Amino acid sequence: MSKTPTINDVARTAGVSKKTVSRVINRSPLLKEGTREKVEAVIAELGYVPNPQARALALRRNFLVGLLYDNPNAQTVLNFQEGVLDAIRDTEFALVVRPVDRHSPTVLDDIRDFLEKQRLFGVMILPPISERDEIAEICRELKCEYVRMGSAELDSPDHMVESNDKEAVLRAIDHLVLQGHRRIGFITGPDGFRSARERYEGFLDAMANNGLDCNGELIAKGEYTFESGKRAAAELLRAKVRPTAIFASNDEMAAGALHVAEELDLHVPRDLSLFGFDDSPTAAHVWPPLTTVRWPIRAMAKAAALKLINPPGMEPQPHRFLSDLVLRSSVAPPRDEK
Amino acid sequence: MSKTPTINDVARTAGVSKKTVSRVINRSPLLKEGTREKVEAVIAELGYVPNPQARALALRRNFLVGLLYDNPNAQTVLNFQEGVLDAIRDTEFALVVRPVDRHSPTVLDDIRDFLEKQRLFGVMILPPISERDEIAEICRELKCEYVRMGSAELDSPDHMVESNDKEAVLRAIDHLVLQGHRRIGFITGPDGFRSARERYEGFLDAMANNGLDCNGELIAKGEYTFESGKRAAAELLRAKVRPTAIFASNDEMAAGALHVAEELDLHVPRDLSLFGFDDSPTAAHVWPPLTTVRWPIRAMAKAAALKLINPPGMEPQPHRFLSDLVLRSSVAPPRDEK
DNA sequence: TTGTACGCGTTATCAC
């Protein structure tokens, strides 16, 4: 007989009732030790594994957590997945993923559909799509737990894991200033991205704090893409008096800037220092490797997942995370400061 | 009343039986048009969505497909996920992911546990972990459908989507030869990776076909990592008479080779041509951008998923895929050939 | 401490 055994089979061969088996599985404290051992022996012998679908039905909740993302950075997403796995390992939860298209006019409907059809226990939402409040609204409507990840406080702490991008950029710019840079260029991210805004504000604050000028000539618009980084860098480097350092709002754009420097025969970091954001694999693989900012993604992911499934006896998870500066060789003191 | 409606609610308010509603949902052909319309109206009105857990229980099968991976290349994994989504979009299937650790002594048990606990309908397995036959064995045991992705024929066609890495490398080396290269170095992948072996064999065959010498001095061992690429390239470039081109078994290693060239003051591609494999984001972002080989991953993923869920009326999916050569500027004719 | 009876939301069987 090759059919997979059910709780009934276990109960029958152990000579107890279903309910008793159920109690063993769910570690009910009120059970005679002898019974428990006997049942456990039978479970092992039969190779019984509870059916999660049946459990889900009876409990009127399931054990799937979702990951909603629309993120250009593959490494970020995968690291997040790993972090979630850290949290749900040895639980009955599984992770279902759902990439969405930010630019589709039907994203919201797609998401609603997904959540409704799958009846997920909860979802984690990655930036930039996490910035849309309508999604949180949908979750609430559908009674689906949610945790958003973002660069700023978008929601109440129990629904957020946040990095503090503004603070990170502040520290990054301070680092450049400490190295002696005074003319620091900035490549923004796209409009409508909260992370882009936070990073930009961090830049403005840092420049102001340090008493440095930052006129329009030092700021160029980017779109978080490699190509836009090239365009923006070319624009910044066209100035009569060039910046000695450029902070790009992500690594892709910093890599683009690197290409432009190469084309202009500017040596990085001797003639131009470059600072990125994200610590993507690209950052480590370009030449010279990029100094950049790293989110503690895996830790954030784990916290997000724990917040979601909230296992008993678990202290509340932090919702705020600080980024690290990853110092590599694309930043050095400026050659000659007038 | 905010409870989500069930099939019973629909049946009651539509004045029909549960079974009829079920028939409407499952598009049974034997239904009077009037009844169908009436029921559909009620479904829309109530906003009824079938409960997948209950369905899964009744049908004794669920609608989850898994993705098992242990892949160093994030972009590959994510592209695969997207491809799978292309296939399951508008079906009731969802994708659950499961990164595993190839080096853990308990991988196989972990995988078995995962499949057993979640009762997946099927799984797709990415290389390199897909190369382990024991996993296929476990799937068969647990009656879990599976499709493996790999660089060679590891299983029967209905359980495989394959790239032909040997063929791809053959074409890549031919391309180098056509450009005039004669001394071509090769950086291998790690032992035990089927992809590494295929690529290596492709190299040997290509060199033989072209009547070129390929002694040990032209071959260096790598581990698919950036650092190992640096080591291997340094070794190759230490030769009295240097290769004019190096084929690295993946992009990470090619990027490492690029760093070494930079350190040795060798200009790429003038003094040294570099060929990678994978078309990872890194390949496009380093300077100069890398000529490389690209798997049609997304198409492969879609085929894999369709093979798995095998929707009715779907012609059989191809199991064999050809890779493309992505020509960028890291390859050029050698400067001077003696 | 353990068992009985029933419900969870769906599909399948087999009558009508």
Place this chain on the structure above:
DNA sequence: GTGATAACGCGTACAA
């Protein structure tokens, strides 16, 4: 064509 009724595998009241 349609509808009772019984599964599917597990959890919970409530009783014993």
